[in-house]
Amino acid sequence: MIPETLKKALEARVASAITAREAAVDVMKELQAHYGWLTDEAVEEAASLLGLSPLQVEELATFYEMIYRRPVGKKVIHVCDSISCWCVDCDGIIEHLKEKLGVALGGTTADGMFTLLPCCCMGMCGDGPAMSVGGIPYGKLTPELVDEILEMERQKI
Amino acid sequence: MPKLIIDDIPVEVAPGTSVLEAARSVGITIPHFCYHPALAIAAACRLCAVKLLDGPVKGIQMSCALPAQDGMVVSTTDPEALRMRQLVIEWLMINHPHDCPVCDEGGECLLQDFTIAGGHSRRRYQGKKRTFQNQYLGETIHHEMNRCIECYRCVRFYQDYAGGTDFGVTGSAGRVYFGRFQEGALESPFSGNLVDICPTGVFTDKTGRFRARYWDYQFAPSVCQHCSVGCNTAPQNFQRETIKIVGRRNDQVNGWFICDRARFDKGYLNDPQRPREARLDGATCGYDVAIDAAAKAIGKFVAQNGAESLAFVGSSRLSLEGMILLAQLARTVDGARLCYFTDGGELTGSAAAARLLNEKNSAYLRDIEKAECIALYALDLMEEGPMLALAVRKAFLAGAQIYLVDGDPIPAREKLPFTFTAVATLDEVPFEGGGRGVVIAGAGKKDADLLDQLASGGAKLVMLQPGPNAMAGGLLSLEFGGQAFSELASAGKIKGVVCFEADLPEGLIVDVEVVACADWRTGAAAAKAPVFLPTTTWVESDGTAINYEGRAQRFQRTRVPGLPLRGLDPKYYGSTADAVAEHPPRVHRKEVPGGAERDAWRVMAQLIERLGGRTIEEPLTGRWSKLKDLDPESEGVRVFNLLQGDPRTDS
Ligand code: SF4
Numbered sequence: 001m002i003p004e005t006l007k008k009a010l011e012a013r014v015a016s017a018i019t020a021r022e023a024a025v026d027v028m029k030e031l032q033a034h035y036g037w038l039t040d041e042a043v044e045e046a047a048s049l050l051g052l053s054p055l056q057v058e059e060l061a062t063f064y065e066m067i068y069r070r071p072v073g074k075k076v077i078h079v080c081d082s083i084s085c086w087c088v089d090c091d092g093i094i095e096h097l098k099e100k101l102g103v104a105l106g107g108t109t110a111d112g113m114f115t116l117l118p119c120c121c122m123g124m125c126g127d128g129p130a131m132s133v134g135g136i137p138y139g140k141l142t143p144e145l146v147d148e149i150l151e152m153e154r155q156k157i
Numbered sequence: 158m159p160k161l162i163i164d165d166i167p168v169e170v171a172p173g174t175s176v177l178e179a180a181r182s183v184g185i186t187i188p189h190f191c192y193h194p195a196l197a198i199a200a201a202c203r204l205c206a207v208k209l210l211d212g213p214v215k216g217i218q219m220s221c222a223l224p225a226q227d228g229m230v231v232s233t234t235d236p237e238a239l240r241m242r243q244l245v246i247e248w249l250m251i252n253h254p255h256d257c258p259v260c261d262e263g264g265e266c267l268l269q270d271f272t273i274a275g276g277h278s279r280r281r282y283q284g285k286k287r288t289f290q291n292q293y294l295g296e297t298i299h300h301e302m303n304r305c306i307e308c309y310r311c312v313r314f315y316q317d318y319a320g321g322t323d324f325g326v327t328g329s330a331g332r333v334y335f336g337r338f339q340e341g342a343l344e345s346p347f348s349g350n351l352v353d354i355c356p357t358g359v360f361t362d363k364t365g366r367f368r369a370r371y372w373d374y375q376f377a378p379s380v381c382q383h384c385s386v387g388c389n390t391a392p393q394n395f396q397r398e399t400i401k402i403v404g405r406r407n408d409q410v411n412g413w414f415i416c417d418r419a420r421f422d423k424g425y426l427n428d429p430q431r432p433r434e435a436r437l438d439g440a441t442c443g444y445d446v447a448i449d450a451a452a453k454a455i456g457k458f459v460a461q462n463g464a465e466s467l468a469f470v471g472s473s474r475l476s477l478e479g480m481i482l483l484a485q486l487a488r489t490v491d492g493a494r495l496c497y498f499t500d501g502g503e504l505t506g507s508a509a510a511a512r513l514l515n516e517k518n519s520a521y522l523r524d525i526e527k528a529e530c531i532a533l534y535a536l537d538l539m540e541e542g543p544m545l546a547l548a549v550r551k552a553f554l555a556g557a558q559i560y561l562v563d564g565d566p567i568p569a570r571e572k573l574p575f576t577f578t579a580v581a582t583l584d585e586v587p588f589e590g591g592g593r594g595v596v597i598a599g600a601g602k603k604d605a606d607l608l609d610q611l612a613s614g615g616a617k618l619v620m621l622q623p624g625p626n627a628m629a630g631g632l633l634s635l636e637f638g639g640q641a642f643s644e645l646a647s648a649g650k651i652k653g654v655v656c657f658e659a660d661l662p663e664g665l666i667v668d669v670e671v672v673a674c675a676d677w678r679t680g681a682a683a684a685k686a687p688v689f690l691p692t693t694t695w696v697e698s699d700g701t702a703i704n705y706e707g708r709a710q711r712f713q714r715t716r717v718p719g720l721p722l723r724g725l726d727p728k729y730y731g732s733t734a735d736a737v738a739e740h741p742p743r744v745h746r747k748e749v750p751g752g753a754e755r756d757a758w759r760v761m762a763q764l765i766e767r768l769g770g771r772t773i774e775e776p777l778t779g780r781w782s783k784l785k786d787l788d789p790e791s792e793g794v795r796v797f798n799l800l801q802g803d804p805r806t807d808s
């Protein structure tokens with residue numbers, strides 16, 4: 001159940017859109033922020049807010065990689081594995097992240113802090129290898145820089 | 158009109174025609190998966206590659222998504238195009254489980270056909286395959302996602318074409334999944350079309366899986382007998398059992414699809430309890446013995462009570478042939494009454510449709526699809542003509558205004574695949590000069606004045622009928638003075654009935670003698686009749702049906718009558734006790750077990766002969782004789798002009 005204020009705000013968001021579908025991503029993101037991930041309950045809530053069926057929300061939710069349909073850690077790391085980053089050895093960075101965090105791709109650290117996910121090009125090709133942590137982009141990664149960033153992000157909480 | 162050359166053949170097509178369709182029009186099939194004539198173009202599978210050698214575009218192109226243009230020179234056999242198609246097939250097949258032997262689609266699978274046709278016959282890929290969890294989709298459709306090739310036909314049909322919202326596509330890239338949010342029965346009353354439309358075996362008909370292969374089936378063109386729309390089907394039979402029913406294309410009636418009732422409601426055809434043998438006073442007897450007895454009983458009844466207290470009662474389950482002969486039978490017994498309807502309201506409605514509709518004002522599928530304004534009047538569309546709901550949806554998507562006229566308390570019970578405005582009366586529907594307006598009226602009670610009023614407006618009309626062949630009942634009621642049985646019975650005018658596939662409620666025949674009854678199912682009249690004559694159903698007989706718009710369509714016998722081999726009673730195996738498994742009878746016999754049923758019209762013809770009438774070999778005579786050569790694979794013919802000003806049926 002979402003609080004009444006959030007519900008009102010989302011209803012207003014939907015009302016201001018030309019078609020309800022257009023507001024779907026915003027609604028899903030807000031609900032995700034509220035629950036920590038987009039729970040089954042949240043999918044149904046989004047559906048009723050948007051006038052869509054739960055399946056139609058699921059179609060959108062599972063398409064976007066920043067909508068999480070499973071529980072994630074406090075911060076999600078999206079590490080780019082597309083072509084430009086691949087040219088500057090994102091594979092090495094990914095290996096380093098896996099080792100450092102003790103998880104496989106898709107996994108969440110034991111302390112519930114980070115979830116590691118590969119992602120498509122983030123538009124930071126010139127600064128590759130690139131990743132984002134909790135929504136903050138980082139480029140020109142090296143193993144050392146990755147360690148620093150992880151430490152810093154851990155502290156920021 | 159673009160002129161182009163495909164494989165050295167000059168082709169001229171209408172503007173907007175794709176190269177794939179242009180090729181098809183001269184008999185060249187370009188392999189394709191995602192392309193379907195009834196659906197919007199997706200260009201998702203990449204299989205339909207051709208090479209353009211000259212003209213406005215050049216090189217390899219997807220032919221399904223490329224509009225034909227003047228000057229194009231297309232090669233479907235260019236080595237580069239062939240190679241491209243071969244590689245595309247190979248990649249589409251990478252994750253396929255190669256499980257054709259245990260797949261019910263095998264033998265009627267587009268994927269098999271085009272994989273082989275495309276030249277991919279040997280697997281090179283040695284890696285791991287992507288696998289999915291299947292979902293439970295209800296009791297009618299089985300799900301096997303690993304066979305999916307991501308053509309998007311299913312979701313384009315289910316959501317876009319049929320307006321369903323509980324099935325769709327989730328995930329992205331290699332994880333694309335076609336299913337529901339959660340397991341559960343598919344909600345759309347058109348869900349069964351997934352079986353036909355999926356080019357592979359992702360969706361198979363659970364009600365007929367693993368019974369036979371395509372080449373085992375006996376099938377023929379048929380017409381759905383569940384409502385008065387008359388959609389075209391092809392029942393697939395194996396060893397006297399109707400295993401599956403699939404849709405058959407008729408652009409004038411149902412397009413490519415059928416509703417779930419047509420596809421899955423077939424248990425009654427195979428029912429081992431169906432009456433199979435002629436009965437006289439409770440004991441089985443030879444068919445001709447029963448006919449003699451029936452003729453004798455009719456003669457005796459008439460001698461005792463007078464012909465006018467005897468009614469010959471049929472129903473809209475009869476074929477046109479049966480209905481015509483019923484009238485002739487009633488005429489043979491001079492003065493006997495004739496009823497095609499039990500309910501007075503139904504008779505009024507059908508007779509009004511027969512009287513008011515004509516070639517010009519009777520709307521058919523395309524009129525509905527192209528309408529600008531549609532009024533649904535006193536109607537439960539999903540019950541009375543489900544497939545028309547999809548036609549209304551098409552119009553709705555093209556911008557038509559839809560109104561539900563609340564003149565009658567029949568609710569729109571099921572969710573309709575379009576939105577509508579509810580209004581209180583027809584006057585509130587803004588038919589602009591009648592331009593492209595259609596009124597769809599239900600079969601429920603309506604007063605005759607209102608129907609006249611409907612017909613005199615500028616809009617075209619659909620008057621759905623209370624049964625599959627009720628329009629014929631209406632036409633023949635006008636021609637031969639058919640009456641409503643319930644009215645005759647309650648007025649005490651009837652002392653006896655002879656029933657042909659009539660569904661008389663028990664209450665109506667308490668004080669009435671059932672002289673004889675012919676039917677393919679049991680009911681109150683059959684239980685009471687001293688003489689019972691089993692008849693064939695529409696899958697076991699040839700016949701003609703007239704749909705709501707006055708279109709006569711021929712259905713063909715799709716199998717012989719008789720008990721299905723599966724589950725055959727032990728007595729047919731030469732043993733009265735042993736439960737014998739599925740093996741043909743070991744006793745030599747010439748007849749098909751339980752195969753004594755005859756077509757209703759033939760039974761009537763024999764009765765007519767026994768009662769002193771002529772011998773009848775052809776039921777379609779007089780003005781109906783023009784339907785004699787109706788081709789079951791044609792689109793049917795509308796009967797209005799056919800019947801006009803012609804001499805009446807001779808008898
Ligand atoms: S399930 Fe069938 S129709 Fe749907 S995308 Fe897959 S192969 Fe195509």
Ligand code: SF4
Nearest residue numbers: 381384387388419544
């Ligand atoms: S709409 Fe009527 S005729 Fe058509 S398939 Fe359905 S039940 Fe049969």
Ligand code: FES
Nearest residue numbers: 080085121122124
């Ligand atoms: S390829 Fe990594 S950011 Fe573009």
Ligand code: FES
Nearest residue numbers: 189191203205221
């Ligand atoms: S048929 Fe043309 S891309 Fe699928």
